[in-house]
Amino acid sequence: MRTASRPDTEVEVRRSARRRRTVTAYRENGRTVVLIPAAFSAAEERRWVDQMVAKLQTREERKRRNLASDEDLMVRALELSDAHLDGRAVPASIRWVDNQNRRWGSCTPADRSIRLSSRLRGMPEFVVDYVLVHELAHLLEASHDEHFWALVRAYPQADRALGFLEGVEHGSAGASRPDDDELEPGAVD
Numbered sequence: 001m002r003t004a005s006r007p008d009t010e011v012e013v014r015r016s017a018r019r020r021r022t023v024t025a026y027r028e029n030g031r032t033v034v035l036i037p038a039a040f041s042a043a044e045e046r047r048w049v050d051q052m053v054a055k056l057q058t059r060e061e062r063k064r065r066n067l068a069s070d071e072d073l074m075v076r077a078l079e080l081s082d083a084h085l086d087g088r089a090v091p092a093s094i095r096w097v098d099n100q101n102r103r104w105g106s107c108t109p110a111d112r113s114i115r116l117s118s119r120l121r122g123m124p125e126f127v128v129d130y131v132l133v134h135e136l137a138h139l140l141e142a143s144h145d146e147h148f149w150a151l152v153r154a155y156p157q158a159d160r161a162l163g164f165l166e167g168v169e170h171g172s173a174g175a176s177r178p179d180d181d182e183l184e185p186g187a188v189d
C-alpha cells in the first residue's frame with residue numbers, strides 16, 4: 001500500500017495478489033482508492049491509476065452536468081423522495097436561483113416550491129442531494145424540529161454533507177457576498 005499525492009485528490013493504490021487483470025477505482029472518505037493486481041509493474045501502475053482517476057472524474061462530471069436544468073432537479077428530487085422519504089415529498093416546482101447568497105436552498109410549503117442556490121453548482125453530488133432532501137423534508141415539516149431532522153437523516157450522507165457545507169461557509173467567511181438573500185414570505189430555508 002502506498003499513498004501518492006495528486007493535484008485534485010489523494011490517491012491510494014492497493015495491490016492485491018488475488019487480482020489478475022482487473023483494476024477497480026472508487027472514492028472513499030474523500031480520497032481515491034485504486035485496486036490493482038500485485039503483479040503490475042510501476043509503469044503499469046502509473047498508467048492505470050491515471051486512467052482510472054480520469055474515468056472517475058469524467059463520471060462525476062457527467063453526474064454534475066446531469067443536474068444542469070430545473071427539469072433535472074425535479075427528476076432528482078423525486079428519486080430522492082422515493083428513496084428516503086417514502087415518496088411523500090412531492091414538490092410542485094424546483095429551480096436554480098442566483099439570488100441566494102447566504103442560504104443553500106429554500107422551500108415554500110404553501111405552494112410546494114423549492115429553490116436551490118446556484119452556488120451549489122459544481123459541488124459534489126452528495127451535497128446537492130442533501131440540500132434537495134433538506135428542502136423536500138420541509139414539505140413534510142416546515143420547522144427544524146426533531147421530526148424534521150429525523151426525516152433529513154434518512155438520507156445516509158446528511159452529516160457528511162453538512163460537514164462539507166460548513167467547511168465551504170468557513171472557507172468563504174469574510175468574502176464579500178451580495179446581500180440579496182431575503183426569504184420570500186412563507187418560505188423556510
Ligand SMILES: [Zn+2]
Pocket residue numbers: 134138144188189
Ligand atoms: Zn431547513
